[in-house]
Amino acid sequence: MKQILQSFKTGNTELADVPAPKVKRGQVLIQTTRSLVSLGTERMLVEFGKASLIQKARQQPDKVKMVLDKIKAEGLMPTIETVFNKLEQPLPLGYCNVGKVIAVGEGVSNFKIGDRVASNGQHAEFVCIPQNLVAHVPDSITDEEAAFTVIGSIGLQGIRLIKPTMGETIVVIGLGLIGLMTAEMLVANGCKVIGYDLDDAKIEIAKSKGIIAFNPLKGNDPVKFVLENTKHIGADGVIITASAKTNDIISQAANMSRKRGRIVLVGVIGLDISRAEFYEKELSFQVSCSYGPGRYDDDYEQKGIDYPLPFVRWTEKRNFETVLQLIETGKLQVKELVSDVTPLEEFDKIYGNIGQSKSIASIIKYNENSVPDHSITVNKKTLEANKGVIALVGAGNFAKMTLLPALKGTDAQIKHIVSSGGVNGTALAEKHNIAQSTTDYDLVLDDEDVNLVMITTRHNLHANMVIKALNKGKHVFVEKPLALNAEELESIEEAYKNNKGTLMIGFNRRFSPHTQKIKSIIGDAPMNVIATMNAGAIPSNVWVHDMAVGGGRIIGEACHYLDLIVYLTGSKIKAVCMNALGENPEENTDNASILVKLENGSTGVVNYFANGAKSYSKERLEVYSQEKTLTMDNFIKTTGYGTKGFSKLKTKLDKGHKNQFSTILTELKKGSVELIPYNELINVTKASFAAIESLKEGQWVEVK
Structure with missing residues (x-):
């Protein structure tokens, strides 16, 4: 399928070929007919992408601090690699989508194939969207009109926060697309609406909708204008939908407000607030969050758990439905806001000069005869069966920043990369010479x-994918953890027992030269280990x-040290x-210590802490045995004490990934990837479950 993507590294906007998504549980698969370009938001993203590295850094000072901390802990080159890998990740553009449902995921009951819907889907021929971010489109509304649903809900949420009553005077600062829609909805609510903008064309549209509108560049001081139009009382409320770096706007909003007035920020402005301006009038100020309650809440958006209507009347989905209702009844007129309708293939007419565009709303039109293809060929290559052929499932941070860089320069033959949305997988396929990008795991x-x-x-x-792969006779490498609970582990053991494939978990730290040096010095004698x-x-x-998703940080990450x-x-x-930190330790498992008894009498301690300084080393190991002590600092430096013939090993950061994966490739040619004995993989997995059980019970738990 075709999808519009933005590169943060080069600044280029492109129409890319990516595999269409597969429908998921709780979601609907939509074939797009129209999408709306949010010129303000998308212009900001495009311009950020075109900025230099220094300009990007200046715009994100908080990220710069994170980078500096990472340099202190892990070194310059690993940090630079991480930053560039982040910038290489393409960003899908768009969030105002209209189309028809072509597939319905398990657990979805409110939609059926053929329904016409609006959603926050991207500029793509096919999108897969959670049901709480999708709304039915009334028959009387055109697709072009319905494309305004999501962006209209942004303005509506700002209105809900300011709580206007009939007859109040509300000022809207910034009459772009969101501002114009916000102002018109306020008029429908019975408010007197004053708005201002620097674009005369937008001022005229606003006036045609019954808004008292003006251009400050034409000699009208905003504060004076509002005071004169409110009998010097001031505005009851101010909604800021403008996008500007200046602090003047928040100051104007405060000065034009009446005593105890309300100010809501929907746009993006400078926020150097004068305490005196707010103090003297007891003004309230609030920032509006996107479409409404439920936004960025995984339980609501991804799991489909709705907020009870009697307690949360207006969720983001119900805001979508309200905007559609206003359009249907004619209280919100959006047809005249459409500046142009452009076929998807001619997307560059919109994005080529988006920085100078005076358009209010650009609509992208899609080919309704497109057919979803869940797999595409990215690189044509010949594979040698005797070397082993790999399918990589997942295109997130680990695959991008660790696994694929570790395989660089090896003879790894990756035929498929599977990703849920298709975008990240395709980008990685292009960069790492992978033959196919797909969203279909069963195809692999x-x-x-x-x-x-x-x-x-x-x-x-992990567990379900491991089981399915083993049942197909495949060898399996799974990045930790293997499973999240005992039931999943039992099913994996059954599949392993009944099939020929071998199994490996990504316990890479075994393969670090630092770990292997320590083991070669200490040998098999009983020891004390503190990690x-x-x-x-x-x-x-x-x-x-x-x-239920990540398993917590003990099962998901501390298993490395077990x-x-x-x-x-x-x-x-x-x-x-x-044992864990705090009065409610079960809620704080990322600040915990695990005591470990081993069958040969050795003991261990795993300290997993999330409350330390990021600039301090991330990992440290101490081993005590036979009057010898070895310490390892962040897989960069190992020091020996009482170790005759050895004093120090120093390398660049090396957690063993490259050695692990190169060894896997070697063993794959021999018919196995089981570098760690199977019984040890199961033992460590069970020990991670036992740690959580121990915390709940407050006692030692045997690993059986």
């Missing part, structure tokens, strides 16, 4: 050429914390006991 499993399936998706998908991971905080709403202790001691884990 049915390909007899494929020997090895490498799974790097979100954690909740500390300064993991860094991750916001609580990120998927890794969701036990495996490392097994490797160094040469013994399986017998029992674990975990």
Whole structure:
């Protein structure tokens, strides 16, 4: 299918070929007929992409600090590689989509094939959208009109926050597309609306809609104008829909407001607020979040869990429906806002001069006879079966920044890369000479050429994908964790037992030269191992914390160090006991210590902390045995004490990924990828489950 993408690295906007998405549970697959270009938002993204690295850094000072911390912890070159990998990731443009439903995912009951719908889908021929971000389009509304649904809901949410009552005076600063729609909805609400903008054409449109509109460049001081039109009382409310870097706008909003007036920010402006201006009038100020309640809440958007209407009357979906109702009843007139309707293939007529465009709303028209293709050829190449053929499943950060760079320069033959949306997978296929980009995992499993399936998706998908691959006779590499619970693990064990494929988990730290040097010095004698991971905080709403999706950070990441202790001691884990920080430790598993007993009498401690400084080393290992002590700092430096003939090993950051993957390729040619004994993989996985159980029970838990 065709999709419009923006490059943050080059600044180019392109119409790319990518595989169409497959319908997912809780979502609907939509064939696009029209989409609306949000010129303000998309102009900002395009201009950011065209900016130099220095200009980008100036626009994101918070990101610069993160980069500097990463340099301190991991070194300059790994950080530079990470930054450039981030910039290479293409960004899909668009969020105002109209089309017809062509497939319905499991668990969806409110939509059927053939329904005409509006959604926040991108500029693509086919989009797969969660049901709470989709609304039915009334028959009397054209596709062009329906394309205004989502952007209209942005303005509507600003109105809901300012809570206007009939007869109040509301000022709208910035009469672009969102501003014009916001002002017209306020008029429909019975408000006296004053608006201003620097574009005379927009001023005339606003006046035609019953708005008192003016251009400050024509001699009208905004504050004076508003005061004169409110009998010097001031505005009851101000909605800012402008996009500007200046702090003048927030100052104007405060000075034109009456005492105890309300100000809501929908756009993007400078926010150096004068306390005196707000203090003297007891003004309230609020920033509006996109389409409304539910935005950025995975439970609502991705899992389809609706907010109860009696308690949250207006969600983002119900805002979509309200905008459609206003268009249907004629209270919101959007036809006259359409500047042009452009075929998708001629997208550059819109984006080629988007920085200078005076258009209000540009509509993209799609070919309604397009057929979804879930796999595309990116590079034509000849594969040698005797070397092993790989399918990579997942095109996220691990695949992009770790796995594929580690395979660079090897003879890895990757035939397929699978990604849910198709965009990231295609970009990685182009960069790393991968033959096919697809969104269809089953297609990969049915390909007899494929020997090895490498799974790097979100954690909740691992178990089912491993089972399906094993049942197809494939060798499987899965980035940790193998499973999220005992039931999933039992199913994997059953599939492994009944099929010929081998299994490997991405416990790469075994393969670091630092780990291997320590093991060669210590040998198999009983030892004490202390492993500390300064993991860094991750916001609580990120998927890794969701036990049903990410499994939490102990199962999802601390398992690396449980495996490392097994490797160094040469013994399986017998029992674990975990304690966590705080009064409610079960809610704080990313600040925890795990005591480990091993079958050969060795002991271990895994400290997994998220409350340390990011500038400090991320990982540290201490090993004590036979009057020897070895310390490893962040897989860069290992120091020996009491170790005759060895004092220090220093390398660039090396967590063992390259050694792990090159060894896998070697063993794949021999018919196996099982670099770690299967019983150790299962033992470590069970130990991670036991750690969580131990925390809940407050006692040691045996690993059986």
